[in-house]
Amino acid sequence: xxxxxxxxxxxxxxxxxxxxxxxxxxxxxxxxxxxxxxxxxxxxxxxxxxxxxxxxxxxxxxxxxxxxxxxxxxxxxxxxxxxxxxxxxxxxxxxxxxxxxxxxxxxxxxxxxxxxxxxxxxxxxxxxxxxxxxxxxxxxxxxxxxxxxxxxxxxxxxxxxxxxxxxxxxxxxxxxxxxxxxxxxxxxxxxxxxxxxxxxxxxxxxxxxxxxxxxxxxxxxxxxxxxxxxxxxxxxxxxxxxxxxxxxxxxxxxxxxxxxxxxxxxxxxxxxxxxxxxxxxxxxxxxxxxxxxxxxxxxxxxxxxxxxxxxxxxxxxxxxxxxxxxxxxxxxxxxxxxxxxxxxxxxxxxxxxxxxxxxxxxxxxxxxxxxxxxx
Amino acid sequence: xxxxxxxxxxxxxxxxxxxxxxxxxxxxxxxxxxxxxxxxxxxxxxxxxxxxxxxxxxxxxxxxxxxxxxxxxxxxxxxxxxxxxxxxxxxxxxxxxxxxxxxxxxxxxxxxxxxxxxxxxxxxxxxxxxxxxxxxxxxxxxxxxxxxxxxxxxxxxxxxxxxxxxxxxxxxxxxxxxxxxxxxxxxxxxxxxxxxxxxxxxxxxxxxxxxxxxxxxxxxxxxxxxxxxxxxxxxxxxxxxxxxxxxxxxxxxxxxxxxxxxxxxxxxxxxxxxxxxxxxxxxxxxxxxxxxxxxxxxxxxxxx
Numbered sequence: 001x002x003x004x005x006x007x008x009x010x011x012x013x014x015x016x017x018x019x020x021x022x023x024x025x026x027x028x029x030x031x032x033x034x035x036x037x038x039x040x041x042x043x044x045x046x047x048x049x050x051x052x053x054x055x056x057x058x059x060x061x062x063x064x065x066x067x068x069x070x071x072x073x074x075x076x077x078x079x080x081x082x083x084x085x086x087x088x089x090x091x092x093x094x095x096x097x098x099x100x101x102x103x104x105x106x107x108x109x110x111x112x113x114x115x116x117x118x119x120x121x122x123x124x125x126x127x128x129x130x131x132x133x134x135x136x137x138x139x140x141x142x143x144x145x146x147x148x149x150x151x152x153x154x155x156x157x158x159x160x161x162x163x164x165x166x167x168x169x170x171x172x173x174x175x176x177x178x179x180x181x182x183x184x185x186x187x188x189x190x191x192x193x194x195x196x197x198x199x200x201x202x203x204x205x206x207x208x209x210x211x212x213x214x215x216x217x218x219x220x221x222x223x224x225x226x227x228x229x230x231x232x233x234x235x236x237x238x239x240x241x242x243x244x245x246x247x248x249x250x251x252x253x254x255x256x257x258x259x260x261x262x263x264x265x266x267x268x269x270x271x272x273x274x275x276x277x278x279x280x281x282x283x284x285x286x287x288x289x290x291x292x293x294x295x296x297x298x299x300x301x302x303x304x305x306x307x308x309x310x311x312x313x314x315x316x317x318x319x320x321x322x323x324x325x326x327x328x329x330x331x332x333x334x335x336x337x338x339x340x341x342x343x344x345x346x347x348x349x350x351x352x353x354x355x356x357x358x359x360x361x362x363x364x365x366x367x368x369x370x371x372x373x374x375x
Numbered sequence: 376x377x378x379x380x381x382x383x384x385x386x387x388x389x390x391x392x393x394x395x396x397x398x399x400x401x402x403x404x405x406x407x408x409x410x411x412x413x414x415x416x417x418x419x420x421x422x423x424x425x426x427x428x429x430x431x432x433x434x435x436x437x438x439x440x441x442x443x444x445x446x447x448x449x450x451x452x453x454x455x456x457x458x459x460x461x462x463x464x465x466x467x468x469x470x471x472x473x474x475x476x477x478x479x480x481x482x483x484x485x486x487x488x489x490x491x492x493x494x495x496x497x498x499x500x501x502x503x504x505x506x507x508x509x510x511x512x513x514x515x516x517x518x519x520x521x522x523x524x525x526x527x528x529x530x531x532x533x534x535x536x537x538x539x540x541x542x543x544x545x546x547x548x549x550x551x552x553x554x555x556x557x558x559x560x561x562x563x564x565x566x567x568x569x570x571x572x573x574x575x576x577x578x579x580x581x582x583x584x585x586x587x588x589x590x591x592x593x594x595x596x597x598x599x600x601x602x603x604x605x606x607x608x609x610x611x612x613x614x615x616x617x618x619x620x621x622x623x624x625x626x627x628x629x630x631x632x633x634x635x636x637x638x639x640x641x642x643x644x645x646x647x648x649x650x651x652x653x654x655x656x657x658x659x660x661x662x663x664x665x666x667x668x669x670x671x672x673x674x675x676x677x678x679x
Binding site (some may be wrong): 019022023030031052058060064068312313 | 458
């Protein structure tokens, strides 16, 4: 049962939950990385005092964790600026870090494990050495992973700061150059906006581009554990965009220009059906995002219905593993030409990525999680 | 109903089935295992803890499970699983029981930011508590184990939980983790206490777990007022001696050992500050346990 989605949509319904359901709700929210966001949502709906003490502790803990990350990300953005500014490379934040730095509603309770930045491909080598001088090191250790990222991907292998332990993803565009869709990264950089205020000189993508990037990430990269979290990001971003009616047209035009109509259409479709994101009728008509569609669309709906749930055993059914597998392959299919895909999947079948675990220690808690392997 | 009221067969059946649901201080834990060999010792360690109903809210759903596939037979492993997630590298199967304990510690530190969690032992007498933060090897657990076998109440051996509202300590009364030489020292010092068989070659050396006393477990819900912060250090041949510590140093000691200090921002700072103000802060050197306990008893009676 998807208690998380029900509660997220109808905060008022928490009055009906018994202790066992609260238990399940907290577990689902933890698996979906949504504890903090759910807490803030219940708080905003004025029902915080109806949360029993034990679940309250867990939800609050999630929000506290996310609250601290807000400070950490701002500090990190300034360190990045210190490293890159002398080389004349601007810091353009993406995804979670951008939401937080720009104080968008999608920053609420957002947990993330790394900072993502975008810079021109031609400056990649300069940026990498500037970052290395200031203590960021590459985490990919095996030669295949290094080559996977450097030759085929839209980002460098993940970097990690030697002292602070903070993780960094350096992108030169938002989709792998081998993808079927080829959004022009220079358009994104040209439209980026400066934050001003307490982060002068630091930039983020513009709001429409943040939405398109989020959609693109959700439907092309698919980290199953964060799909629902990412969908709630999109919902919050779209509701924020909707303050200005003209912004919808800008979003649709932008999607056309960047060749991202398809992921945007899916984003609107699932945001509307799962999170009741309001969509003006002209947007529905122009994108056809709510139409029933052919068998391909129905198959896709069946798959996404399964992965856009908290990835907790309580919400899984017999087809969930298949849906996860199919979307993994679909994500790769969209990112690589067939020969390369076959080669990559064969390599991963023979040399599977090591499990993302670390030795048991109670000495410290990590804010950041795991290293990134070629997926 | 308490764990001791279950027959060994019933305990084992629940452990390998839906799980043992028990209250450890403020947390409800569900312990499960596909490794039935740990049942006997686990039941002894948690004998006095209360059982929690299966319909209640559970804070941590944890289990230790055997390795998969051939790993069951070749170099058998224990895997720690928290609600279907496996955050750690497996350990050799004979470490299943300590792994369960350490994993549970990890859950508390990783998921509880509504309280300040300090890496420290704490013991109480008449509602007043001594906090013992110390690096590994300082003899903290030995001293803690000795104190709780001489009339002090065990709050916690590893994690001291501070409420943000009242600044009081909530006890856990979970097993004490004894390492290396301290295992035999405590066996000799408190022959009545239950200790598990020593587990060799863990990352912490040889470890054994000591069951908390019945009185500690039954009084676990009485929060204690922090009264002393004592940084112990075992030094062979030393006389038991307290020396006052400045409040700045005391602050750093506590903040440095607070596992979620960096997550809590200004609330963490305020909570540690209040703690330092409420406590008398000392360094403590000792070698003989009886002398050390005499010093603690004098503190408790207000004579020191």
